[in-house]
Amino acid sequence: MNERAIAERVARSVIVAESVTAKWGKKVKITNPGKYEGYDLGELRSMRDAAKARQEKRDKADPKDTSLLRELDFAIRAKTGWGSID
Helix, strand or coil: CCHHHHHHHHHHHHHHHHHHCCCCCCCCCCCCCCCCCCCCHHHHHHHHHHHHHHHHHCCCCCHHHHHHHHHHHHHHHHHCCCCCCC
């Protein structure tokens, strides 16, 4: 590896390190932490299927169902160790 390639690799690693250690610019309020903590995977998946079925029945997606689907997808991924939704 030549010196230029090494310098570019070091510069990229510094940028990555800076982005990982970045702090929030302001105080962030977390709402509803652990909202789906008491649910198991089966319950979360059935809630997701119901919301998805409601959304597919409509011509235009309901923003509430879209938001709910995103929350449920996140909760399912978190409970599966950040794996797949299905």
